[in-house]
Amino acid sequence: MRAFILLLFISQLSFFSVYAQCEDCAPTTEDIDYCFTDARFGIRCAQFIEKSDYFIFSTKKSKSYKLPIIKEGENHVDYLLTQITEKTAKLSAIDVLFLEVALETWNVEKTKIGFDFTDSGLGIKILEQGNGDIPAKGDEIVVHYKGMLENGEVFDSSYDRGTPLTFPIGVGRVIDGWDEGLTSIPVGTKAILRIPPEIGYGERSIGRIPANSTLYFEVELIDIVD
Template sequence: MKAKIAILGLAIAGTLASCNKGGFKKSDVGFMYNIHTDANGEKIKEGDFVKFNMIFKTDKDSVLQSSYQMKRPFEVLVKIDTAMDKEHVMSALTMLGKGDSATFKISTDDLFKGAPEGARPKFLPKGSSLLYTIKVEDVKSKAQMETEFKAKRDKQNAIDKAPIDAYVAAKKLNVTTTASGLRYVITTPGAGDQIKDGDTVIAHYSGTLLNGTKFDSSYDRKEPATFLINEHAVIPGFYESLKLLKKGDKGVFIIPSALAYAEQGAGTIPPNSPLVFELEVIDVKAKK
């Protein structure tokens, strides 16, 4: 149960740091805060990417999650989409800037208000609080992140070019190349409108490495998968691929590693691995 609360803490959070130079104050939207360090820089705004270290604990000093223990900072895109964002975390982030640190305190009574019986963990009794102590390490605008991503993508695409060229030649594929470096060919045309943001797509797929090693397949499971376009639950190249299709389309998509798992790799997928997907769109449900 502590793990669930830790995950909830990351979702609710995004903002704080340690020390304690005075009492807590109440924000305009209700949460309590204590600013420890103010570097007098530009404050975080919606759309910024923020890197921060965080200690998430109970008011009894029981640590539930710590980026210092994990040895890597958290990174979030600041968005205020929900009531929880507005009332807690994301609003709290906008009170800080690069180099700032603070502690934010949230009442568990507020957090579990309206929750079903038994949802509240025993180690968070009524009247208790959760504290997020955060130090903001870096803040980048959307434009800065896009510039950095493009430079990184171009460098990675240069690494991938030779093996992808060899694969295309060996398979005798007449591919189209997008601006991002994705290569594709529609093998069976469908009909209808192009898939767009907000659509729900039901599709079959099979994913392999360039050497033919299969790492995933909905065909093997005998059940198509469902994707909400722009949900950001899968790699960028997969979403770009889907948005090039219509209902009934089948195609082959060669995704450069910069649009997949880049130098990190994932599971059985080695670092710097371009991926090949065979995609078949079964159905498209437009956003209502």
Template sequence: MKYIFTLFLGMILSYIAVGQCDNCAKVANAKIDYCYTNPMFPNQCAQFIDKATFFYIQRAGKTIKVNLASEKDLKYLASLAIDKVLKPTAVEILFIQEALKGWADAERKLGFTFTETGLGIKILKEGTGNLPEIGKRVLVHYTGFLENGQKFDSSVDRGQPFSFLLGQQQVIKGWDEGIAKIKIGTKAILKIPASLGYGSRGAGNGLIPPDATLYFEVELLGVQ
């Protein structure tokens, strides 16, 4: 029970984190993409590699590999808490929770290919279907984030995919361009500059501020 209490405590605490590797032990033969340290957790460091299924934490001067689930939720943290090999302390679990939040924000900004318009596309899982045709109705699951990691909308949370006619200006320009460039079944992240999003006007009664760069995790489910 103390672990579960600690997990919920971590959800309401706010810490100042530093995504630097200066105080982290070097990992041999590994290209680290992001390090998380936090003054509230002295001598602790988490190191992440883009697209890896694991990450590293430091303990008593040693570097330990930890398996990383695709769903980084409370169930995952609870499974780490009872891991007989890792045997983390309650403080380590709380640190890992905060480190995963930092990595989620950093991960969204890595590995993009950019088009001439400035749209960034990062493929998470390549689909096996065809590219959607302009004018067809596409079915998409999405979650939208601001640059600071704040989620502002999600069809996944509602359990209801979003559909629209591709290339008919029913959505922002970044969506029309981005969805047209991914195959059916693909999961990807679209990094949409303000010029392809909501521009200087923003949207959602202030939920999306003016001149905001947006990140959308999307999955092209099909074409109707």
């Protein structure tokens, strides 16, 4: 019952705005990627590290705690509720509410880390920098790719088929996010393209891709065909 009440209250909180700023957080020597604070919960802070299995929680009146990021599919509310009675954490019910909102926000924000964004909303994260030519509009290019939804589900992969895709770039043969992204990187580059629905499939549902999806494509620009 208590968990149900907390979840109900959390759902109501989604109508309010939240903000992130590290200046209200306790000092740490950790390399922090994202800080979450929310005035509705007083002076509380959650600090997240992209490639870590824990995050840091602190309040004005307590020391900092390292709490684990639980495995995908497990319920963070259930875990946090058990921590209310744990001597190591001493979390209050308000702490749990704050942390649940913080974790929900982090699950969205962590997908944006490391990307450079263009005016269209396209995000490009370079994994391996190439040193070849940058394709121009109309060039025939060879690309290996893996397409993923925001939850990590793979919906298409040329790697699985063992055959890269060859097509002319910049002429509307693919979604706008691909046309823009693949004319922005040189041959030999491996990158992740974060493509919002406006330059993806928009309101269309395509196969395993729901309508209004933000998509992630791991791409490898192999060659420009002469």
